[in-house]
Amino acid sequence: MSNDTRRGYKIEVWVTAICFIIVAITGGFFSSVVVILNESFFSQVPTPEHLIEAYGETMFVFKEHLSVWGFPLHYFLLIVLSWIGATAIGAIWCIVMDRLEEQQRA
Amino acid sequence: MEPRGEVFVLGLVLSIVVLVISVMISVWARRFTRTLGDYYVAGRSIGALNNGLAMVSLALSLTTFIGLTALIIEGLYIAVAVYASFTAAFIGLMILAAPYLRRHKSFTTMAFISERYGSKTLRYISVVIMLIVSVLYLGGNLKGIGIVFYFLLGVPEIWGIIVGGLVVTLYVTLGGMYGVTYNQTMQSIVLIFCLMFPVAIVLRTMGATGWAFPPLGYGDMVPLMTETVPHYFWAMVAHPVVYIAIFLGSFFGIIGLPHFVMRFFTVRDAREARWSTVICVFLVGLVNTTVYATGFAAVYYMQTAGADVPTAAYDYVVFILVEALAGEGWLALAIAGSVAAGLSTVSGLLMIMGAGLVHDLYSECESKFEALPFGAVLGLVAGLSFNQVLSTFFGFGGMPWPWIWGLLGLLLGAVLTHLFFKPDVDDDLKLKLSYGAMLLVGILVIIFSFEPPEFILEAIMWSFGIAAAGLGVPIVLGIWWKRTNKYGVGAGMVVGTLIAFIGWIMIGYMGMDPVDIPFPFFARYFYGPLGWIKVIAIAVPVSFILTIVVSWLTPPPAKDLQRQVDEMHGWSDVDPKRYNGKALPITIIVLSVFIMWFITTLYDQFPK
DSSP states (O other): OOHHHHHHHHHHHHHHHHHHHHHHIIIIIHHHHHHHTHHHHEEOOSOHHHHHHHHSSOOOEEOTTOEETTEEHHHHHHHHIIIIIHHHHHHHHHHHHHHHHHHHHO | OOOOSSOOHHHHHHHHHHHHHHHHHHHHHGGGOOSHHHHHHGGGOBOHHHHHHHHHHHHHTTIIIIIHHHHHHHHTHHHHHHHHHHHHHHHHHHHHTHHHHHHHTOSSHHHHHHHHHTOHHHHHHHHHHHHHHHHHHHHHHHHHHHHHHHHHHOOOHHHHHHHHHHHHHHHHHHHHHHHHHHHHHHHHHHHHHHHHHHHHHHHHHHTOTTTTSGGGTTGGGHHHHHHHSTTTTOOTTSOHHHHHHHHHHHHHHHHHOHHHHHHHTSBSSHHHHHHHHHHHHHHHHHHHHHHHHHHHHHHHHHHHSOOOOOGGGGGGHHHHHHHHHTOHHHHHHHHHHHHHHHHHHHHHHHHHHHHIIIIIIITTOOSHHHHHHHHHHHHHHHHHHHHHHHHHHHOOOOTTHHHHHHHHHHHHHHHHHHHHOOSSOOHHHHHHHHHHHHHHHHHHHHHHTTSOOSSHHHHHHHHHHHHIIIIIHHHHHHHHOTTOOHHHHHHHHHHHHHHHHHHIIIIIISOOOGGGSOOTTTGGGOOSTTGGGGGHHHHHHHHHHHHHHHHHHSOOOOHHHHHHHHHHTTOSSOOTTTTOOSHHHHHHHHHHHHHHHHHTSSGGGSOO
């Protein structure tokens, strides 16, 4: 494998890996992160006992002032990252792969 | 819900216009079909914009109109998380598979698996998995067309299934992939407009200041929603592994679903495959975020207007909302858009099923013995369909008749194949055979859809899970790890598919409580909202682990098979070290084991 070929191969693998990890976070794992780090993201109000009485479920609620354009922050991030975020990552990956393809042809 | 008392003329007219235009496009597109390649992959001549738009309508399907809002009402935040993952999954599909599959020059997923791993047995197995996945996906969508007709005309859903099914069968058979592609492009444009505009009007009527841009136009109503339904935006109802299962099902399911993958075989080159996906994900996101707004509006409307919408009518809530808050003109548009959405997905599924049976099973057979599975599968489906007709129209059914008719069909199919099969038929005959097979598959599928699953989106989510474990894993590893061989893939796809499919049989079909299914060790952890989806978090990791471990323990694939990996990535030379390291398989195994262990954690912290 020549140096140029090796470099192209490494670019392809690393760019693909990084883009996949980011898009997996924006589209899939973001919600998990929110759940796992709930103490940092949310306040537990009202109390779980109250929730059980009212809705039959124990859940948490978003912090009141943590919002963007009126949406709770985590909801806003979820819908925008999985849409615009994923599209942007895809476009960046495409540009890199287009260039790599040109090099392969050359 | 009760149907409308009278025929909704405007909605009916617009829906008929959509149906007629669909058939006309196929008749027009028929002139481009000369060869098998034209019929199945549109001569590999489709551009990025055209393919991107076609993928949009394929992706959005009827669940966008009638399944997702029902799920949002039932599951709120989790439902949004499901579709957020589904939206981003297209980029996963692109990064991991799309351009590489295009360079491979196969016609279908099944052909790719067979040729990449050098095994005809894997071709047969993957065709069976494709049929399972497609029938699950298709039944829900045809039922959706039935629901629309029921609402529109007040006639039983079954007539909607028959009429919609026959129209789509007609235009798929006539136009082949050219017809399907141009139809899907038209249907994408129709459904985007027919969803965005009525929802904008609904939001305006409700008082949202940003109504002109529905995806983000209801933010100022959040405080009102929080007062009305305080828990609407709460994310904390499920174990984190639920979201991981959603991710696995979406990202690897979309790679495994053959009707999505088939679109990439139709484009001109790998570059067009890439950019078509970017176009697709942008538009899919636009529509999906609009649907979240619809779900929001539906919940708010039901709480504030005192509308008594029974649970069974949640599937209709988009129409109820549009009629109540936007008026009949907009309702007619929404109905036409939903018909377009249903047709596009069904056409893609019919295309892949016809291609799978004729191209991947029949055409590859070199002897009567090899053709037996083709005849047997078709006979089995025909036998079960016959039982369905007897049951639906004559009330003659129940156990053990499905078994009897299925077995008789299987035997008859095998015998007829043995008597009439001719190997080495020329391409002209194959093309004629394709027309006939497509028509037959369409009719059988319509009959199969007479008794579709109750909850449309749930059936489709199961099909994503099965596709992820059965077909997604071998595709991804086949592209990114040269060492993957047919033994590993055989073990992984069979066991992974069985785990997901048996899960569906017990939970989705037989209606068992997930925590009660006889699933060793794990069943008790399938609790909570969408708890059954954790089955996917076992099926996919098991498929990955088995594929990698068995591949390592058995001889490596032949050099010409490994060469395909370099070619798929665009390299003109071959290097045995490329895509052959240990880091990727070890990382996958570690993550897989971690996910399965994670299911068993935090047991006491979530409601059962």
